Amino acid sequence: MPDRQIHSIAEIAQICGVSKATVSRVINNNPKGVSAETRERVLRAIRELNYRPNALARSIAVSRSNMIGLVVPDVGNLFYPQIIRGVTDYADSKGYAVLVGNSDYNPEREAQQLLSMVDKRVDGIILCSGVSNRDFLLDFRRYNVALGLIGRSFDTSVSNASITGDNVRGGYKSAAYLIRGGHRRIAYVEGNPDVSGSRERLEGYRQAHTAAGLPVYQELLLSGEYSIQYGRLAADQLLNRKIQFDAITTGSDLIAIGMVSQLLQRGVRIPEDVELIGFNNTELASAFHPALSTVSKPHYDMAQYITEQVIRVVEGEQVKLPHTVVEPQLVLRETTLPRPYDNEY
Amino acid sequence: MPDRQIHSIAEIAQICGVSKATVSRVINNNPKGVSAETRERVLRAIRELNYRPNALARSIAVSRSNMIGLVVPDVGNLFYPQIIRGVTDYADSKGYAVLVGNSDYNPEREAQQLLSMVDKRVDGIILCSGVSNRDFLLDFRRYNVALGLIGRSFDTSVSNASITGDNVRGGYKSAAYLIRGGHRRIAYVEGNPDVSGSRERLEGYRQAHTAAGLPVYQELLLSGEYSIQYGRLAADQLLNRKIQFDAITTGSDLIAIGMVSQLLQRGVRIPEDVELIGFNNTELASAFHPALSTVSKPHYDMAQYITEQVIRVVEGEQVKLPHTVVEPQLVLRETTLPRPYDNEY
DNA sequence: ATGAAAGCGCTAACAC
DNA sequence: GTGTTAGCGCTTTCAT
Numbered sequence: 211m212p213d214r215q216i217h218s219i220a221e222i223a224q225i226c227g228v229s230k231a232t233v234s235r236v237i238n239n240n241p242k243g244v245s246a247e248t249r250e251r252v253l254r255a256i257r258e259l260n261y262r263p264n265a266l267a268r269s270i271a272v273s274r275s276n277m278i279g280l281v282v283p284d285v286g287n288l289f290y291p292q293i294i295r296g297v298t299d300y301a302d303s304k305g306y307a308v309l310v311g312n313s314d315y316n317p318e319r320e321a322q323q324l325l326s327m328v329d330k331r332v333d334g335i336i337l338c339s340g341v342s343n344r345d346f347l348l349d350f351r352r353y354n355v356a357l358g359l360i361g362r363s364f365d366t367s368v369s370n371a372s373i374t375g376d377n378v379r380g381g382y383k384s385a386a387y388l389i390r391g392g393h394r395r396i397a398y399v400e401g402n403p404d405v406s407g408s409r410e411r412l413e414g415y416r417q418a419h420t421a422a423g424l425p426v427y428q429e430l431l432l433s434g435e436y437s438i439q440y441g442r443l444a445a446d447q448l449l450n451r452k453i454q455f456d457a458i459t460t461g462s463d464l465i466a467i468g469m470v471s472q473l474l475q476r477g478v479r480i481p482e483d484v485e486l487i488g489f490n491n492t493e494l495a496s497a498f499h500p501a502l503s504t505v506s507k508p509h510y511d512m513a514q515y516i517t518e519q520v521i522r523v524v525e526g527e528q529v530k531l532p533h534t535v536v537e538p539q540l541v542l543r544e545t546t547l548p549r550p551y552d553n554e555y
Numbered sequence: 556m557p558d559r560q561i562h563s564i565a566e567i568a569q570i571c572g573v574s575k576a577t578v579s580r581v582i583n584n585n586p587k588g589v590s591a592e593t594r595e596r597v598l599r600a601i602r603e604l605n606y607r608p609n610a611l612a613r614s615i616a617v618s619r620s621n622m623i624g625l626v627v628p629d630v631g632n633l634f635y636p637q638i639i640r641g642v643t644d645y646a647d648s649k650g651y652a653v654l655v656g657n658s659d660y661n662p663e664r665e666a667q668q669l670l671s672m673v674d675k676r677v678d679g680i681i682l683c684s685g686v687s688n689r690d691f692l693l694d695f696r697r698y699n700v701a702l703g704l705i706g707r708s709f710d711t712s713v714s715n716a717s718i719t720g721d722n723v724r725g726g727y728k729s730a731a732y733l734i735r736g737g738h739r740r741i742a743y744v745e746g747n748p749d750v751s752g753s754r755e756r757l758e759g760y761r762q763a764h765t766a767a768g769l770p771v772y773q774e775l776l777l778s779g780e781y782s783i784q785y786g787r788l789a790a791d792q793l794l795n796r797k798i799q800f801d802a803i804t805t806g807s808d809l810i811a812i813g814m815v816s817q818l819l820q821r822g823v824r825i826p827e828d829v830e831l832i833g834f835n836n837t838e839l840a841s842a843f844h845p846a847l848s849t850v851s852k853p854h855y856d857m858a859q860y861i862t863e864q865v866i867r868v869v870e871g872e873q874v875k876l877p878h879t880v881v882e883p884q885l886v887l888r889e890t891t892l893p894r895p896y897d898n899e900y
Numbered sequence: 901a902t903g904a905a906a907g908c909g910c911t912a913a914c915a916c
Numbered sequence: 917g918t919g920t921t922a923g924c925g926c927t928t929t930c931a932t
Contacts, residue, residue, distance in 0.1 A: 295631030
């Protein structure tokens with residue numbers, strides 16, 4: 211059985227008959243201050259003993275952990291893989307490890323996760339469409355960790371950087387497209403109503419109606435959670451309560467999938483009887499059958515972008531465009547009827 | 556602007572006029588060794604200064620980080636949310652944070668991620684259906700971190716615990732069901748062929764054919780990657796090459812979804828013309844239209860389970876059932892034709 | 901080029 | 917009940 215040891219810089223130093231400082235220099239391959247031959251000797255010892263420098267110890271010495279925290283509502287939700295991948299990819303490319311946590315759309319849990327990451331002294335945090343209120347976040351800044359927001363825009367004072375889709379515009383575009391198609395009773399089905407994105411999309415939905423001089427019916431406004439299951443439930447509710455509707459916009463592709471699935475099962479034809487538009491253009495939207503019409507944003511890129519910004523502030527670099535909002539695009543597929551559309555509104 | 560400071564135990568000690576040891580005692584609410592009033596005084600200072608103990612410093616002092624590492628092939632793949640959620644849930648409940656990394660099905664990348672977690676001195680690692688070979692893993696044990704494997708079974712010497720579905724049985728069951736349905740040219744479409752699960756499922760597929768006295772045709776064996784996109788591609792290949800097939804088993808629901816999607820589009824009826832069975836019973840399988848018949852395993856529970864085991868070894872507790880394999884179940888839905896089946900083989 | 905020593909923020913053994 | 921001290925594994929300043 212080989213030696214099962216984690217060695218320390220002191221051991222290596224002793225073995226090579228040099229000081230810890232010297233070993234430290236070669237580890238961080240400090241270009242100067244160590245002769246070629248000692249460097250070689252040290253490197254050999256390191257290799258032979260399979261020595262791995264203790265990053266934690268290093269972190270406390272330099273007050274820099276090279277870790278960033280990522281807190282999302284629910285890593286189990288099929289919307290997040292893109293985000294997580296974007297963050298891990300960029301972080302990894304810059305030598306940062308990423309710590310993940312779930313907030314479960316719960317402000318207390320979210321605060322808890324955020325603080326737990328502070329305890330671990332992450333250099334920066336990426337908070338995904340949080341439920342935190344402005345005051346908490348503002349206060350949170352006292353901990354002096356770089357904070358990036360994705361999917362939510364506050365005033366700029368609460369974070370170092372943020373990127374989000376324009377949810378109002380997104381809600382507007384999908385509703386407007388349906389209105390233009392002649393629909394007058396468009397159901398709006400949202401996920402968690404506490405999330406700011408939900409409220410913003412609803413606002414867009416309202417604006418589209420107002421702009422067209424149409425009323426908004428309270429009974430057509432549903433909300434629950436961002437899941438396939440809830441989509442099913444919502445479809446059942448609409449049908450069971452015999453609420454009349456001729457089209458649907460949703461706050462998530464997952465909800466959309468659940469609804470389509472259930473609607474179809476109950477004999478409602480899509481898009482002939484009911485047109486429907488999802489949200490987010492996840493991988494699923496195009497694969498689903500029928501393929502979902504939806505509102506698209508480049509989540510992976512957005513995740514990479516916010517990670518870049520956060521790391522920039524960590525490393526003291528200039529952050530250009532700290533607060534960005536991206537214009538969502540309507541992607542028309544099979545759950546809507548074709549009609550001329552040129553991204554004109 | 557409020558103070559933006561991270562304080563240290565020394566500051567708190569000084570402010571309260573006590574020693575660091577005392578502050579340490581109250582932080583770890585060491586029940587004995589500090590009077591009620593000093594405790595109160597210290598707690599107040601902590602609260603007022605918003606002091607957060609440095610977990611990194613603590614980690615190096617106690618040689619325990621309360622972090623566990625999770626490395627999966629691709630956090631962006633829709634199969635992993637369940638796993639990640641299972642791991643984070645259990646870890647969180649026990650006070651552990653989780654570090655995630657992608658291996659991209661690449662042995663070098665995987666080794667890199669594993670070592671990077673060693674550097675961060677995670678207490679344990681959960682490796683998800685890795686591509687590492689036995690020798691590497693065996694050698695890896697030198698670093699003395701608890702290792703749990705999910706989705707892959709080696710001989711027990713390379714890990715402290717493991718859990719996996721019985722892929723051979725899974726492959727067998729789906730092929731056998733199709734054979735029993737009278738099919739004789741069953742395409743087998745896999746993801747990354749380097750992953751052990753792929754080979755095992757293929758083995759099951761072979762066994763089912765052998766048991767029925769049927770030949771296996773090389774041209775019906777495809778593999779690529781675990782994605783919707785590859786499923787589409789595979790469907791096209793089969794069709795374009797005019798390869799005759801009357802049923803399909805796949806190594807992943809994602810591949811299945813891609814295939815169904817493309818097959819339907821090209822006018823192949825499912826299940827009338829071609830029956831198809833997915834693998835893993837992800838959330839998508841039941842939501843998809845038509846709902847996927849598939850092979851099911853309780854991934855979330857498995858993830859929780861392996862995390863529990865890993866944490867047990869970290870905490871020096873007994874690990875019962877360290878190496879577990881779970882029997883997969885055939886779940887029949889709409890991509891297969893109904894016929895009597897009682898999980899009898 | 902190399903080493904000694906102090907320091908990072910914490911815990912723990914021991915003394916009082 | 918509380919303080920002193922050494923130590924965890926590293927970096928870094930300052931000598932030499």
